[in-house]
Every structure is written in structure tokens, then in C-alpha cells.
Amino acid sequence: MRERLERRAFFLLLIAVTIGFGIILEPFWSAIFWACAVAVIFAPVQSRLLAKLGDKPNTAAAITLLLCMAIVVIPVMFLGAAFVREGMQFYQRISSGELDPQQVLEQVRTAFPWLDGVLVELGIDTQNLRTQLADWAVNASRFLAKETLTIGQNTASFFLSLALMLYLTYFLLRDGSKLRDLMIRALPFGDEREHALFVKFVEVTRATVKGNLVVAFVQGALGGFIFWILDIPGPLLWGVVMAFLSLIPAVGAALIWFPVSLYLYATGDWMSASILIAFGAIVIGLADNVLRPILVGRDTKLPDYVVLFSTIGGISLFGINGFVVGPLIAALFMATWQIFIVDFNSHEEEEARD
Structure with a gap:
């Protein structure tokens, strides 16, 4: 007692x-x-x-x-x-x-x-x-x-x-490596489960940071480049803004280049507006649609819709850090439930058969 x-x-x-x-x-x-x-x-x-x-x-x-x-x-x-x-x-x-x-x-x-x-x-x-x-x-x-x-x-x-x-x-x-081994020894979840979760943490962190930053850099650079070519004021400013917004999958950089193209149409600069629309939809959009699934979705093993919602939710809750924290929590959530299904439910099914 x-x-x-x-x-x-x-x-x-x-x-x-x-x-x-x-x-x-x-x-x-x-x-x-x-x-x-x-x-x-x-x-x-x-x-x-x-x-x-x-x-x-x-x-x-x-x-x-x-x-x-x-x-x-x-x-x-x-x-x-x-x-x-x-x-x-x-x-x-x-x-x-x-x-x-x-x-x-x-x-x-x-x-x-x-x-x-x-x-x-x-x-x-x-x-x-x-x-x-x-x-x-x-x-x-x-x-x-x-x-x-x-x-x-x-x-x-x-x-x-x-x-x-x-x-x-x-x-x-x-x-x-020493700190990782120490945490595995200290946590009471079972060494195999803890090792699996640490591996998932490393995979998702590396994929989201490297993948999203590469996509952000590429889209920001392409956006700033086309703004500079079309002589739109502040190409570096808008390139950096597009890079930040590109952390939001699917719609990010378009929040800048699409309204600017509408303004160019409104002012009668049809040639520049058409070039910007085509470049944004094909080149900048292609960078998001091709690079992000390869660099983020494949390595995190998360569906695209989970990456989208977890990224937006993470940014809304944790600020700029959320583009990593959101998918990381989502991946750990799915990995934890997978461990639960394999380790616990399978045992109960075996006992029920016996």
C-alpha cells in the first residue's frame, strides 16, 4: 500500500x-x-x-x-x-x-x-x-x-x-542518437512502438521542412521572376509573399498572382495579364502539383487531403511553425492508431478466436 x-x-x-x-x-x-x-x-x-x-x-x-x-x-x-x-x-x-x-x-x-x-x-x-x-x-x-x-x-x-x-x-x-535512446528508455510505451514513432517523427519532419521549403523557394522564385519580367513593382516583395503563401497547398501563390493578373486586365495590359495567367497556372502551379506530392506526400505517407487540412490547421494554430507541426501531428496520429490496431485489436481478435 x-x-x-x-x-x-x-x-x-x-x-x-x-x-x-x-x-x-x-x-x-x-x-x-x-x-x-x-x-x-x-x-x-x-x-x-x-x-x-x-x-x-x-x-x-x-x-x-x-x-x-x-x-x-x-x-x-x-x-x-x-x-x-x-x-x-x-x-x-x-x-x-x-x-x-x-x-x-x-x-x-x-x-x-x-x-x-x-x-x-x-x-x-x-x-x-x-x-x-x-x-x-x-x-x-x-x-x-x-x-x-x-x-x-x-x-x-x-x-x-x-x-x-x-x-x-x-x-x-x-x-x-544518445538523446533518442534515452527518451526511448524513459517513455513507457514499449521500445518498439517508441522507435516506430521516432522514425515517423524524423520522416515527417524531414519531408515537410525540406519539401515545403523547396516548393516555397521554387514558387517564390518563379513568381518574383515573372513579376520582374513583366515590370510589376516589388518583385522581390511579392516573390517572398508568394513563397510564404505557397506553404498552403493547392491555393497558396495564386492568392497573389491571380488578383494581379485581373488588375492588369483591368488596366488594359492584356498581354502581360495573359502571360501572368499562363505562367502562374502552368509553371508556378506545376511546381506545386508535381513537387509537393513527391517531396511531401510520398515521404510522409499522408494523403494529399490530409496534408492540406493539417497544414492549414497547423498554421492557424501555431503560426509559421504550423506548416511542419500540423502534418507532424497528423502523421503521428495515424501512426499511433496504426500501432493500436496492430498491437491491441489483433490480440483481442486472436483471443476471441481461441
Whole structure:
């Protein structure tokens, strides 16, 4: 009786200190999450370096981390700085009146008079819609300017999070296999099940991060390129926005290039509008329809519709981290139920036959 009471008390203490430790780490969850993701992605590089260098895990981890910074961190920082600069220019154009959202929307309405009828049939107040869209454009530009100022004010916080992420990534690269084995020993689910879940975690994290980022980079680069070719202002800004939106399967980048093509039609630039429509539907769309199933769906072993819903749900709940967290939770959900079906229901069916 006393032993049972002691075990229960210890488990309560274990749960309490674990929750407390999680609360302490809450400000750094993004840094921890991306450190784990980067370590998972670059683990094969670490393994190859270990095979060549011999028993030198510290050196292998340091070289892998430097490669990660050269390939990912530094280019993203330069791209982010250019994005912020063009975002400020976009805001200044709206603030100065050089770009008037109301005028743009009126041009579209004049060019497509049937659009009002369609919206009325759908029960949408066109006058309120125009006002809301114009307000959205102003607010979006103001948001870009505000976030730019916030980033500037929080530079120290940003670099602290980046430093913590890189610092943790180094140790995860160096000690990742030991930590995995320790967690398998500590968790009470059975070593085979835990190993299967860890394998699924690695597969999905690697597939979603690598796959989605490759698709985002390709679609953003293609979108920025065609905007530059057609002399549309802010090609880098809109390319980065399309890259972010492309994290949403099926519809992402089209949320930018399709309205811009309608505006080009409205202003009489039929040639540029037709080129943009064709390029967006065929080239940019092809990158999503071909690359995403190969890079994400195949490796995660998730149906396309599960990837779509889990990605959108993840982004709505967890922000930008959700494009990885959503499919990861979905994959672990399906893997856990598969383990349950195989390990538990099969035993009950065998007992019923006996």
C-alpha cells in the first residue's frame, strides 16, 4: 500500500516538474523546435562526416552547423532584409498616395462589371467589400511597416533566439542518437512502438521542412521572376509573399498572382495579364502539383487531403511553425492508431478466436 502511494506521489511530482519545466521553456519553443528540425534535416550530413573523421563528434557537429549556416541561415537573413526594404517602399507608396487601393479596385470593377452581379448573387455587399479590401491593403502595408519597426527594435531578441537555436542544434547534432535512446528508455510505451514513432517523427519532419521549403523557394522564385519580367513593382516583395503563401497547398501563390493578373486586365495590359495567367497556372502551379506530392506526400505517407487540412490547421494554430507541426501531428496520429490496431485489436481478435 505504501509503495503504491509512493509511486503515485512520485508520478504526480514528475508530471508537475515536467509541466513547470515546459512553462519555463515556453519563450524559447520556436528556437527549440527549429533546432530539432534542423538537426533532423542535417543528421545525414553529420553521419557522413563522422564516418570520414572517425570518432570526432564535436568536429563533425561544428562542420555540419557551419554548413547549415552557409546554406540556410545567412541567405535567409539577406533575403529577409531585402523583403523588409521592399515592404517599407510599398507602405510609403500607399501613404504618399502614389498607389491608391480604392482606385485599383474601381478599375477592376469597371473592367469586370459582371463581377458585381456575381457577388450580389452570392449575397456579398459589393460596396462594403470594396471598402474592406481597400482597408485591408492599407492595414497590410501598415502591418509591414510596423513589423519592420518591431524587428528593428527587437534585433537583440531575434539574434538571441537565433544564437540559442544554433547552440542547441550543435548539441542535438552531436548527441542526437544518445538523446533518442534515452527518451526511448524513459517513455513507457514499449521500445518498439517508441522507435516506430521516432522514425515517423524524423520522416515527417524531414519531408515537410525540406519539401515545403523547396516548393516555397521554387514558387517564390518563379513568381518574383515573372513579376520582374513583366515590370510589376516589388518583385522581390511579392516573390517572398508568394513563397510564404505557397506553404498552403493547392491555393497558396495564386492568392497573389491571380488578383494581379485581373488588375492588369483591368488596366488594359492584356498581354502581360495573359502571360501572368499562363505562367502562374502552368509553371508556378506545376511546381506545386508535381513537387509537393513527391517531396511531401510520398515521404510522409499522408494523403494529399490530409496534408492540406493539417497544414492549414497547423498554421492557424501555431503560426509559421504550423506548416511542419500540423502534418507532424497528423502523421503521428495515424501512426499511433496504426500501432493500436496492430498491437491491441489483433490480440483481442486472436483471443476471441481461441
